[in-house]
Amino acid sequence: MNSPQRLSARPRRPHLPENEKPPQPNPTGNDLESSLLQIFTDHHHTSLRLRETTVIETEKAKKEAARVADLLVDKVNGGVQESFVNEKRIEMEIRGLTASIVRFMKQSDQWLAATHSINTAIKEIGDFENWMKTMEYDCKSITTAIHNIHKE
Secondary structure, three states: OOOOOOOOOOOOOOOOOOOOOOOOOOOOOOOOHHHHHHHHHHHHHHHHHHHHHHHHHHHHHHHHHHHHHHHHHHHHEEEEEEEEHHHHHHHHHHHHHHHHHHHHHHHHHHHHHHHHHHHHHHHHHHHHHHHHHHHHHHHHHHHHHHHHHHOO
């Protein structure tokens, strides 16, 4: 019995690294094998180009993403920085207003003390005036009484 003839099978090759070249077609081999080798070579080259293109596009995308992230951070930080500057300016104004309030409170206390002194002095003048009127009335009464006694 004759066994059917098998095509000579080539051992399978593991995935080739990028720096290794795929096997070249054998010019003396049969057409099927050379066609398969050509398809394999074309596929390998296409894969390498696609991989390179993908790597380049990935790098571009990473750079673009980094640029967008930097722009976003700058935009957010710009707002934060502006808020920080405004906060410091407001704090300085608050300190200035606090100092003015303290100064005005002292001045108001001084004015209040001065008006209290004036009121006290006016009351004393009023009391003295009433005392003088009372004394004048008393003196007139005594004078009238003395005149009445002297006439009699």
